[in-house]
Amino acid sequence: MVPELTASAAERHSALQNWVDRGQRRMRLSSEGEDVIAEGWYDLRPEMPGHSPDAVLASYELKIVLTPKVERIGPRVFETGQAIPRCDERHIGQDGWCCIGVFSVWRATAHDRRYIAFLDDPLRNFFIGQFAVDQGLEWPFGEHHHGSMGVIEAAAEFLGCEPKVRAVKDTLRLMPVLRARGTSVAYRTCPCGSRRTLGRCCFDRLYAQSLSVDPVTLAAISADVEREARAIKGMKPLNSGAEGWQ
Amino acid sequence: MMRRRGKAMATRDDLPVRWVRSPLTDAVKLLKRHAAALHQGDADRPISAITLVLAGHAYAQQDTISGTLAGILPTMRNFIEWDQGVGIVQNPGCSGENFADKWPEKPRKQKLYLDWLERAERDFMEFLRSGDPRKIPEGLAKGMTTTSINRALGISQPAYMRSPAAMVAAEAGKVTAEGRDTKPWFPN
Numbered sequence: 001m002v003p004e005l006t007a008s009a010a011e012r013h014s015a016l017q018n019w020v021d022r023g024q025r026r027m028r029l030s031s032e033g034e035d036v037i038a039e040g041w042y043d044l045r046p047e048m049p050g051h052s053p054d055a056v057l058a059s060y061e062l063k064i065v066l067t068p069k070v071e072r073i074g075p076r077v078f079e080t081g082q083a084i085p086r087c088d089e090r091h092i093g094q095d096g097w098c099c100i101g102v103f104s105v106w107r108a109t110a111h112d113r114r115y116i117a118f119l120d121d122p123l124r125n126f127f128i129g130q131f132a133v134d135q136g137l138e139w140p141f142g143e144h145h146h147g148s149m150g151v152i153e154a155a156a157e158f159l160g161c162e163p164k165v166r167a168v169k170d171t172l173r174l175m176p177v178l179r180a181r182g183t184s185v186a187y188r189t190c191p192c193g194s195r196r197t198l199g200r201c202c203f204d205r206l207y208a209q210s211l212s213v214d215p216v217t218l219a220a221i222s223a224d225v226e227r228e229a230r231a232i233k234g235m236k237p238l239n240s241g242a243e244g245w246q
Numbered sequence: 247m248m249r250r251r252g253k254a255m256a257t258r259d260d261l262p263v264r265w266v267r268s269p270l271t272d273a274v275k276l277l278k279r280h281a282a283a284l285h286q287g288d289a290d291r292p293i294s295a296i297t298l299v300l301a302g303h304a305y306a307q308q309d310t311i312s313g314t315l316a317g318i319l320p321t322m323r324n325f326i327e328w329d330q331g332v333g334i335v336q337n338p339g340c341s342g343e344n345f346a347d348k349w350p351e352k353p354r355k356q357k358l359y360l361d362w363l364e365r366a367e368r369d370f371m372e373f374l375r376s377g378d379p380r381k382i383p384e385g386l387a388k389g390m391t392t393t394s395i396n397r398a399l400g401i402s403q404p405a406y407m408r409s410p411a412a413m414v415a416a417e418a419g420k421v422t423a424e425g426r427d428t429k430p431w432f433p434n
Contacts (some may be wrong), residue, residue: 046413046417047417047420048413048416048417048420057410057413057414057417088432091430091431091432093432099430099431099432100428100430101428101429101430101431102431106428121421121426121428122428124421125421125426125427125428126428126430128414128417128418128421129418129430131410131414132411132414132415132418135410135411135414136411137411137414137415139429139430140414140415140418140419140421140422140427141418141421141422141427141428141429142429143429143430143431144429144430144431144432145431146431146432147432150431150432151431154429154431
């Protein structure tokens with residue numbers, strides 16, 4: 001069960017204001033009901049040496065929404081300038097919703113795991129990708145499959161197992177056990193699909209991972225995977241991804 | 247040139263030392279382009295003879311064009327002599343000849359020259375300080391291509407800054423190399 005984490009409006013406002021002050025000063029903060037919102041121009045800045053400090057690769061009109069559930073679902077980002085085609089290939093929904101990445105899996109791997117850090121690397125990477133596609137290039141960091149399989153794939157990449165529902169679920173179930181019992185479960189079959197025992201296969205990597213991921217993040221990934229696994233089975237089809245995810 | 251028995255004869259001497267190409271020559275050429283581009287068609291525009299003389303006085307044997315510009319621009323004005331508010335720029339090769347002899351009768355010429363000198367100093371120093379090949383001074387950008395200016399000033403533009411596609415590929419490469427890459431996704 002994923003604990004229902006909520007962030008106060010004051011805390012969200014402060015986090016978003018700090019993010020704006022760090023380099024996105026063309027965005028303005030406001031509130032809509034319980035949501036804290038930043039709207040305006042997002043400047044995609046280069047990091048390579050040789051550029052002047054105020055250099056900008058491209059700018060996009062965005063609306064960033066921090067709901068009270070931001071700790072669980074991450075910031076919601078919408079492209080409002082209509083500068084990018086609304087289609088699956090561009091990872092933008094009809095309402096402009098930007099499918100930046102799988103928040104729970106990103107959080108498990110990120111150096112900075114605060115939800116506001118999702119607006120640093122993942123958001124920047126997303127618009128580097130958009131700019132690259134505009135230049136006729138491929139998505140520079142690859143793409144996850146659309147829909148439920150994308151979530152399974154993201155979780156599998158993180159866990160280092162096969163991108164199959166069974167393998168991902170088995171590995172996720174193993175994590176808390178590994179964390180609690182360590183080497184005493186090394187006799188179990190490795191979930192990576194090698195058919196060897198854990199001790200002779202992925203034990204070191206998975207044990208280290210089980211210690212580094214906090215239980216709340218792990219529970220969030222598990223919940224996401226369970227939800228998508230049900231969708232894949234057709235037990236509970238999803239209506240709108242945007243509504244369901246962010 | 248001499249005439250002997252109705253035929254034209256020419257003598258050939260060694261080139262004067264001043265004709266040897268030096269960073270000063272190229273720096274003055276850039277300054278002349280800058281002034282010409284900013285005051286195109288203006289009869290009172292800064293004249294290159296004055297720039298050449300002042301730059302020659304200010305030159306301290308720097309061995310690069312950018313070093314020469316950085317050295318001469320802040321000090322060129324110090325070599326203008328003043329007589330009751332009117333500038334005098336003596337021809338070093340011919341004493342008594344004043345290249346700024348029109349300034350007393352046309353004060354606008356003097357004003358334009360001094361304003362341009364200030365502008366050139368600001369533009370070039372900012373350009374050289376930033377090291378950003380895309381921040382070319384407005385005057386230069388009108389008269390020369392980016393490549394020529396960068397070549398003249400010895401500023402090499404990294405390959406990744408030559409096109410938007412190269413820039414974005416370089417940025418993506420940096421992100422990947424640092425392990426900060428993330429993938430987009432799309433829900434059903």
